[in-house]
Amino acid sequence: MSKPISLQLDERAISKLQYATIFICFLMNILDGMDVLVISYCAPAIAKSWAIGPEALGMVFSAGLAGMALGALLLAPYADKIGRKKMILISAFLISISIYLTSFTNTVPQLIFLRFVSGLGIGSMLASTAALTAEYTPNRSKDFWVSFVLAGYPIGAVIAGYVAASVVPSSGWQMMFKLAGFASFITIPLIFLFLSESIEYYLKKQPKRALEKVNRILRKLAIQEISTLPEKRIKSLGIPVNQLLSKHYKLSTIQLWIALFFAFGCLYFLISWIPKLASNAGLSMELAIYSGTVFNVGAFFGCVIQGYISSKIGLKKTIAIFLVVTAVLMAIFSVFIGSDFVLIVFGLLGFALQGGFVGLYAVAARMYPTEFRTTGVGWAIGAGRLGGVLGPALGGVLVGMGLSMSANFMIFAVPALLAGVVTYFISSKEIS
Structure with a gap:
């Protein structure tokens, strides 16, 4: 055979x-x-x-x-x-x-x-x-x-x-x-x-x-x-979305959605507000614009290196490390304000946050079987995008209230940390 x-x-x-x-x-x-x-x-x-x-x-x-x-x-x-x-x-x-x-x-x-x-x-x-x-x-x-x-x-x-x-x-x-x-x-x-x-x-x-x-x-x-x-298989799977919340997948699906919700919220806050907040932090307008580019360059290397490390030590542990590092960098961001090093920190944030964030897509792709894999990935992205809508909106309110860049980063370090912790405890046996 x-x-x-x-x-x-x-x-x-x-x-x-x-x-x-x-x-x-x-x-x-x-x-x-x-x-x-x-x-x-x-x-x-x-x-x-x-x-x-x-x-x-x-x-x-x-x-x-x-x-x-x-x-x-x-x-x-x-x-x-x-x-x-x-x-x-x-x-x-x-x-x-x-x-x-x-x-x-x-x-x-x-x-x-x-x-x-x-x-x-x-x-x-x-x-x-x-x-x-x-x-x-x-x-x-x-x-x-x-x-x-x-x-x-x-x-x-x-x-x-x-x-x-x-x-x-x-x-x-x-x-x-x-x-x-x-x-x-x-x-x-x-x-x-x-x-x-x-x-x-x-x-x-x-x-x-x-x-x-x-x-x-x-x-x-x-x-x-x-x-x-x-x-x-003769038995019909029914509506694929129902399968995501069936007994076997329900807990791990909800954990994945929560992790992506928090990760999306933090990511879209940074993408939306980095140039503005960088300018407020004392960078020249030109460097503030480049901060978004530096963030995305860091993101590419973070995605690739996260993928490599995941294949060595496991996906959940790697993503958790990347997202916790993101939270730490955001929490101590005030240390770097006013120095040229701030641009490098933006690159490191792109590296850690986007690396961990993309790893959650790999979790979704591994967690579900072929019959409803794209449904699983799609709904995970969709659930996360709700955080992507709320993150920049909340950021706008906080910026409008006059909170400093370091205070904003301290607040948004919390969802990054929560995303990392929830990912580490995803219950699916399909994920290393």
Whole structure:
């Protein structure tokens, strides 16, 4: 009797097909990072050309975040029904079309609508790429590769910043959206031609011609073909979301949602307020703007190194360490205010917080079985995004009250610490 395919993948070196899957998922997350942040970099130019205030821009930002939350909650679960590849294609199409059409908007409602649509695609893309990467990588290095793929997100944010800095002043904000939309659009043929559907999806969902499609992938992986599909489960899983709160998964699901809620709240507070608070802390305007870039560069290295350490000492312990370090750095931040070292601290915060935060996506990808893995990742992201909405809003209230930067950081050290502690005690036996 031949070994299960997943076990054979664990025992072999990673193949070209697996590297192609990882690369395309990584590329899609780079574009996600660009498409999320492009509105932030273009916002001042849009506000000036349309003569609109911060309240209107706030609605635009919120529409994008709402779209991302609903994309993760409502759209991503369909990947468990139609396949990861199809959902990634649908997401890429939604993102590219909506981003490109944004360049032709001339009213705030049009902008709000298109940001919402692009958010839908981005939310479902993040969940689908994390699930597919988890299903194509060996067990021994799965946490590293999921974290690596999601590390494309901060890279996209940095690239968008550099491109916007030269394109927006010279060619206008419309050109920036055209470029971002075109960059997303040209990935669609790449996905179609070079991305492989999940083998686990074919084996467990068994769509039409599943056996033929599985064997085609197995030939490329140099694994012995199979003659029959495994017996399909007759019992219906029902609504996949219900499975997340079934007896076996309920406690670990709630723990994951709580951890992501606190981590998202802290992360989005920092992303939203770092340039403003850095300026208040005495950095020049130029250095205050660079603080966001330094944060994202630190984030990339944090995601990758967290993934590597997780594969050595375990995922829960690594994430807990990263998030507790974040809390300590934020709690003692007042020590660095007024010194040049503050920029380095922003980089370390990006390293520790984003590294730990992305690790929670890897937890979700490991915790749930193929039948509802993308649903699990999507709902974890969606639950976390509620914290992502509340974090910046609470930060705005605290800044408005006149609290200092160090006081704000002390307050937001608490959710980072709580996220780390809750993660450490996640009860799922699937997570090391």
